[in-house]
Each structure stands twice: as structure tokens, then as C-alpha cells.
Amino acid sequence: MPVTRLTDLTVGDLAVSYGPVRALGGLSLRVPAGSIVAVLGANGAGKTTLLRAVSGTLRFHRGVSRGVIEFGGARLSGLSASAVVARGIVQVPEGRRVFARMTVEENLRAGGLGRPRKAARLARDRVHELFPVLRERAGQRAGLLSGGEQQMLAIGRALMAEPAALLLDEPTLGLAPLVAAKIAETIREINALGTSVLLVEQNVAMALSLASYAYVLEVGEVALEGPAGELAASDEVRRRYLGVADAVEGRLATRTLPRWSA
Amino acid sequence: MTTFLELLVNGISIGAVYALIALGFVVIFKATEVVNFAHASLLLAGGYLVARLHPLVGFWPALLLGVSAAAVVAALIEFLIIRRANVGSHSVLAIVTIGVDIVLTTELTRQIGTEVLAVGDPWADSVVRVGGITVAETRIVALVTASLLIGAFLLAFKYTGWGVAMRATAEDAETAALMGIRLGRVSLGAWAVAGGLAAVAAVFLCVFPTPGLDRSTSLAAIKAFPAAILGGLDSTTGALVGGLIVGVTEALMSGYQNDLAFLGRGIGDVAPFLVMIVILLIRPAGLFGTKEPARV
Ligand SMILES: Nc1ncnc2c1ncn2[C@@H]1O[C@H](COP(=O)(O)OP(=O)(O)OP(=O)(O)O)[C@@H](O)[C@H]1O
Ligand SMILES: [Mg+2]
Numbered sequence: 001m002p003v004t005r006l007t008d009l010t011v012g013d014l015a016v017s018y019g020p021v022r023a024l025g026g027l028s029l030r031v032p033a034g035s036i037v038a039v040l041g042a043n044g045a046g047k048t049t050l051l052r053a054v055s056g057t058l059r060f061h062r063g064v065s066r067g068v069i070e071f072g073g074a075r076l077s078g079l080s081a082s083a084v085v086a087r088g089i090v091q092v093p094e095g096r097r098v099f100a101r102m103t104v105e106e107n108l109r110a111g112g113l114g115r116p117r118k119a120a121r122l123a124r125d126r127v128h129e130l131f132p133v134l135r136e137r138a139g140q141r142a143g144l145l146s147g148g149e150q151q152m153l154a155i156g157r158a159l160m161a162e163p164a165a166l167l168l169d170e171p172t173l174g175l176a177p178l179v180a181a182k183i184a185e186t187i188r189e190i191n192a193l194g195t196s197v198l199l200v201e202q203n204v205a206m207a208l209s210l211a212s213y214a215y216v217l218e219v220g221e222v223a224l225e226g227p228a229g230e231l232a233a234s235d236e237v238r239r240r241y242l243g244v245a246d247a248v249e250g251r252l253a254t255r256t257l258p259r260w261s262a
Numbered sequence: 263m264t265t266f267l268e269l270l271v272n273g274i275s276i277g278a279v280y281a282l283i284a285l286g287f288v289v290i291f292k293a294t295e296v297v298n299f300a301h302a303s304l305l306l307a308g309g310y311l312v313a314r315l316h317p318l319v320g321f322w323p324a325l326l327l328g329v330s331a332a333a334v335v336a337a338l339i340e341f342l343i344i345r346r347a348n349v350g351s352h353s354v355l356a357i358v359t360i361g362v363d364i365v366l367t368t369e370l371t372r373q374i375g376t377e378v379l380a381v382g383d384p385w386a387d388s389v390v391r392v393g394g395i396t397v398a399e400t401r402i403v404a405l406v407t408a409s410l411l412i413g414a415f416l417l418a419f420k421y422t423g424w425g426v427a428m429r430a431t432a433e434d435a436e437t438a439a440l441m442g443i444r445l446g447r448v449s450l451g452a453w454a455v456a457g458g459l460a461a462v463a464a465v466f467l468c469v470f471p472t473p474g475l476d477r478s479t480s481l482a483a484i485k486a487f488p489a490a491i492l493g494g495l496d497s498t499t500g501a502l503v504g505g506l507i508v509g510v511t512e513a514l515m516s517g518y519q520n521d522l523a524f525l526g527r528g529i530g531d532v533a534p535f536l537v538m539i540v541i542l543l544i545r546p547a548g549l550f551g552t553k554e555p556a557r558v
Binding site: 101 | 423426427429430433434435436437438439440441442443444445
């Protein structure tokens with residue numbers, strides 16, 4: 001994808017609650033233009049909630065937020081989901097959420113509806129280059145694709161809008177290691193072409209190998225942050241999230257492990 | 263046999279008109295998950311405008327105006343009421359549409375009074391004879407028009423950006439929004455299309471052999487509800503098949519009601535509902551539906 005707008009995504013003191021449930025309590029983070037930033041954390045830490053707040057879809061879950069979200073200095077808070085997309089931020093939601101009853105081609109089309117016909121066609125050609133399988137399966141119902149292919153479709157669909165920033169929610173969840181590695185490789189390629197990436201993962205090793213900076217969330221707050229290399233080397237992260245010596249640090253490790261090793 | 267064929271042709275023709283109404287109903291449900299009980303009043307509004315306008319501007323301009331006005335009224339209902347009604351559940355919105363229906367129908371009934379308004383169509387009471395059977399010209403025009411409109415709609419639904427946005431929203435509204443699809447526009451478009459289709463249907467419900475538009479016209483429209491429901495509320499195919507089933511059942515039951523006297527008079531009017539109940543007992547989601555209309 002071509003470099004569109006080089007801009008930082010910043011989240012300042014973001015708090016979100018769903019009725020009585022407080023999901024995020026004053027979280028701040030930054031995704032510098034052109035970088036890959038990882039957000040890690042166990043189930044229920046608030047990772048998806050963070051992405052919903054950025055994308056403007058909290059209202060689908062009756063969630064209420066406070067705090068500042070800015071993209072290139074312009075406020076995103078309060079914008080509708082389509083307005084956020086129009087500003088160049090597109091999300092690949094958790095669980096892929098392809099339109100199962102529509103064809104692969106129609107799914108891609110749905111991702112590029114906001115753009116002129118010609119631009120959408122060019123974007124589609126690039127997506128086909130990135131994921132040739134989506135060209136082969138163009139006429140097939142998306143619901144019939146394998147999990148890995150569905151993830152490729154979900155990413156391809158998001159790329160149809162040629163985002164300046166891509167938000168990925170657990171893109172390797174439930175995928176075989178080889179397929180997960182292929183997805184990781186693609187994320188690197190997409191980023192190399194200039195798209196910033198906010199990567200939410202429970203696959204800590206993979207996320208830290210891709211990202212330049214990472215945040216670890218625990219019950220709605222940043223528990224730990226730093227350059228990915230440093231986090232990967234830190235004893236605490238290795239113990240708690242990489243499953244090294246997990247017998248001692250039982251709580252978080254067992255909560256994280258079943259999913260990250262799956 | 264001739265009687266049977268005549269009844270069948272009439273049934274298919276009226277069924278195609280019901281299908282137009284049911285299609286609008288289904289489109290609204292797909293786009294917004296709202297069961298629009300105000301549909302009959304939209305239809306009455308469209309028909310009323312055509313009936314009032316044709317003496318002034320002629321039939322075709324009146325039709326165009328009536329269809330546009332019904333589309334606008336439907337869009338206004340969406341924009342001013344449905345979108346703003348800040349309620350969590352779609353059942354509550356369905357009840358809101360009942361309120362809208364009552365208000366609109368009451369006002370229109372007051373305007374119509376006891377009159378029977380002609381819609382001023384050019385086909386009047388001419389009939390066509392083909393191979394021994396006699397069919398009113400209006401029935402043939404209704405069938406052709408409804409088929410063309412339905413065909414155009416299905417093509418648009420399949421191939422245009424509007425159709426892709428509609429289907430994506432119907433399948434997963436949140437994800438559609440994440441892709442930049444404007445749900446408000448999708449919903450507005452669905453209501454407008456449904457309103458326009460209902461107005462066309464209104465005209466064909468009021469032409470020969472029906473004497474014209476009167477306060478009971480919206481009752482005729484209510485037969486499109488079983489058509490939509492028995493086909494499956496979220497299926498366009500279902501709306502078409504449902505419309506035809508209701509139309510044909512009604513025509514045959516009315517045509518043979520003397521032979522069916524043991525079932526009681528007026529069986530033609532209740533038959534569509536009986537068929538709906540039987541089908542729902544066997545297939546709760548309707549013939550082609552995927553979602554049971556449990557939240558209605
Ligand atoms: N729609 C909702 N309504 C109410 N509470 C919610 C909703 N979505 C999430 N929550 C709650 O908010 C908190 C954060 O959830 P969130 O889905 O953001 O976590 P997550 O880090 O994405 O978890 P996972 O790894 O399982 O996807 C949890 O306590 C969760 O129960
Ligand atoms: Mg999540």
C-alpha cells in the first residue's frame with residue numbers, strides 16, 4: 001500500500017465502561033506514524049475495548065468512554081465508525097467477522113465502498129497480490145473459507161480502504177503455527193509499505209518480534225510498557241507471558257497460555 | 263379449467279403486488295432489524311397521493327409524485343423517529359412503528375372519509391382474452407410491472423455498491439460500520455425504497471376490478487405481512503415466494519368459496535393467515551428465513 005498520511009495515533013487517559021463494568025481505567029498509549037505497536041494482555045484485559053474506542057464502535061456495546069483519542073492532531077473521540085475509517089484508521093476485528101454469506105469478492109468490495117471505483121479496483125489488485133488465494137476464491141462464499149483464509153480476507157478487506165493505520169485484534173487466534181507465521185509476515189509487509197499497525201495479540205512471542213514498542217494491559221490499565229526488544233528480554237515478561245517457568249507464576253501464565261499456544 | 267386458469271393468473275398477479283410490499287418490508291428488516299408495522303400506512307399514503315394528484319397532473323406524473331412522496335415519508339419516519347428513538351431493543355422500535363401506523367392511517371382515513379377515490383390509471387376496465395381465458399388488463403400490467411421492479415431490485419441488491427452495503431449491514435452491522443459503511447444511509451435507503459415500492463403496490467391494489475382507493479385499502483396491504491413472514495422475514499426470495507403463495511391462495515379460495523362454503527364466508531381473506539400459521543408451525547423461520555422473528 002502506498003504511503004498515505006504520516007500521522008501518529010495517540011490515546012490519552014482513556015476510560016471505558018459498559019454499564020457498571022469498568023473495562024479501561026485511564027489508559028494512555030501512542031502509535032507513532034509508520035510503526036508497529038503491540039498491545040498484550042490476558043483475556044478481559046481490555047484490548048478489544050481499546051480498539052472499539054478508537055474505531056468508534058463502543059456504541060454497539062453500550063460502552064461509554066472518556067479521554068482523548070487523536071490521529072494526526074485531530075480528535076477521533078465521538079466520531080462515528082465510518083468517519084474514523086474516512087480518516088484512515090481501519091480495524092480488523094477479533095474473530096475475523098467476514099461476511100459469511102457474501103462472496104470473497106463482495107467482502108473485499110464492502111471494504112472499499114467509500115472509495116472511487118478506480119481506486120477500489122487498484123486496491124483490490126494489491127490485496128490479490130498480497131493474498132493470491134483471495135483471487136482464486138473470488139466467487140466463493142466467505143463462510144466456506146478456512147480460518148487462515150478468512151483472516152487473510154479480513155485483513156484484505158480492511159486494506160481495501162488503504163488505511164494509514166491498521167488495527168488488528170488477535171489476527172493469529174486459532175490459527176496453525178505456519179498460518180500464523182504467514183499472517184505475521186504479511187503484517188510486516190503491510191507495515192513496510194508505510195501503514196502504522198496497532199497489533200493486539202495474545203501470541204506474545206510473535207507480537208514482540210514484529211513490534212517496535214509494546215504495552216501490557218492488566219485489568220484495564222497499562223501494567224508494563226517499553227521497546228519490544230527490552231520486553232522480550234525482560235525476566236518478568238518471559239515468566240508471565242512467554243510461559244517460561246510458568247509453574248511458579250501460575251495465575252497469569254495459565255490464563256494466557258491456553259490461547260497463545262493454541 | 264378456464265375458471266381455474268383465470269383464478270391462477272389473477273392470483274399470480276396480485277401475488278406479485280403483495281411481493282412488492284413484502285419486499286419492502288423485508289428490506290427494512292434486513293437493514294435495521296425493525297419489523298415495520300407502519301408499512302400499510304405508507305402504502306395508503308402513496309396511493310392517496312396518486313388518487314388526489316392525477317386529476318391535476320395526469321396519471322403518470324401523479325404516480326411519480328406519489329412514489330417519491332411515499333419514499334420521502336418513509337425516509338422521514340426513519341430519520342426523525344426510528345433513528346432517534348434511543349431504545350435498545352428492536353421490539354420496542356416495532357411498537358414505535360405501530361404508533362406511526364396508527365397516526366398516519368387515522369389521518370389518511372379522515373382525509374378519505376367515505377369516498378372511493380379512483381387512481382386514474384389508463385387501463386380502466388379493459389380485458390384481454392388469451393386462449394379462452396379472460397384477464398383484466400390491469401392484472402397483466404401489475405404482473406409485468408411488479409416483475410420488472412423486483413428484477414431491478416434483485417440486480418441492484420446483487421451488483422451495486424448499495425446492495426453490497428445493504429447485505430453487509432444485514433449480516434453484521436458492527437463490522438459493516440468498521441468497514442466505513444454508513445449505517446444511517448443504508449437504513450434511510452432501505453426505508454425509502456420500501457416506501458416507493460409500497461406506493462406502486464398501492465396503485466395496483468386500487469385498479470380494476472377494485473373500485474378504487476378507500477379507507478379499507480390498507481387492510482388489503484396487511485395481507486403482505488403473512489407473505490413476508492411465511493417467506494422468512496430476512497429473505498428477499500422469501501418475500502417473492504410468500505407474495506405469490508398468498509396471492510394464489512387468496513384468489514383460489516375466493517374463487518371457489520361457494521364450493522368451500524363449509525369453511526365459512528370470506529375464506530379468501532383469512533386464508534393467507536392460515537397458510538402463514540401452518541408454514542410457521544413447520545418452519546419457524548419461514549420458508550427461506552435464517553432468523554426466527556422471535557424479537558417481534
Ligand atoms: N459488550 C460488553 N458488555 C459488557 N462488558 C463487556 C463487553 N465487552 C467487554 N466487556 C468487559 O470489558 C472487559 C474488557 O473486555 P475486552 O473484550 O476488551 O477484553 P480483551 O482484552 O479483548 O479480552 P480477550 O482477550 O478475551 O478478547 C471485560 O471485563 C469484559 O467482560
Ligand atoms: Mg478481545
